[in-house]
Amino acid sequence: MILWGQSAGANAVDTYSYANPDDPIVQGLVAASGTAPRNLGVDTTSFSRMAAGLGCGDLSAADELACMQKLDALAIQKYVLGNGGGGNIGGMVADNVTAFANNTQRLAAGRVAKIVSRSHALSLAEIDMLLASDNGSEQE
Numbered sequence: 001m002i003l004w005g006q007s008a009g010a011n012a013v014d015t016y017s018y019a020n021p022d023d024p025i026v027q028g029l030v031a032a033s034g035t036a037p038r039n040l041g042v043d044t045t046s047f048s049r050m051a052a053g054l055g056c057g058d059l060s061a062a063d064e065l066a067c068m069q070k071l072d073a074l075a076i077q078k079y080v081l082g083n084g085g086g087g088n089i090g091g092m093v094a095d096n097v098t099a100f101a102n103n104t105q106r107l108a109a110g111r112v113a114k115i116v117s118r119s120h121a122l123s124l125a126e127i128d129m130l131l132a133s134d135n136g137s138e139q140e
Contacts, residue, residue, distance in 0.1 A: 002028045010034030010119070012092065017113040018106050019098045024113035031119045036103050040094035047093075054079055 003026050005013035010031035017029055018036060048064065051057055054076065056067035068076075094101040106112060 001026045002030060004030040004032070005034070006032040007034050008091065011036055014117075014119070015092060015099050015103075017115070017117060018100055018103050018111065021106075021111045021113050024115050026115065028116040029113075029118070031117070035119055037092070038102070038104050040092055040099050040101055040103075042094050042101070044093055046091075050076075050079065050083075053083070 003013045003016055005011070011034040013029050014031045014034070014036035016026075017024065044061075048057070051059075051064045051068050054068070054071055056064050056071070059067060092099045100106055
């Protein structure tokens with residue numbers, strides 16, 4: 001399996017390599033026009049603003065999440081699109097489990113998956129070629 005993402009999706013794909021250094025599950029990563037941020041914040045207020053806008057406000061963090069998980073995905077999508085897109089809603093937040101506050105330190109310590117990784121757009125033929133390679137991780 002290959003994870004591929006473009007722009008913000010590419011940031012998430014690259015972030016995945018830091019979250020699972022010893023058991024990445026996937027064979028390769030393709031990040032088109034984006035990489036993991038060096039440092040992630042821990043501010044979750046944008047999620048809480050969105051939750052409040054969808055009727056899940058004034059709750060504990062656990063109850064807020066449970067309420068949001070019950071919502072229809074299309075309702076959330078309509079809310080996001082009606083409020084200027086995802087950039088105004090939020091992004092990745094460091095939880096130090098799936099996304100980390102300091103990726104630079106993790107990289108220096110070798111805490112990154114050792115799999116094929118490309119950080120530009122590739123054709124399907126190029127992706128097949130990379131997966132056939134046993135050279136480990138490559139960055140361009």
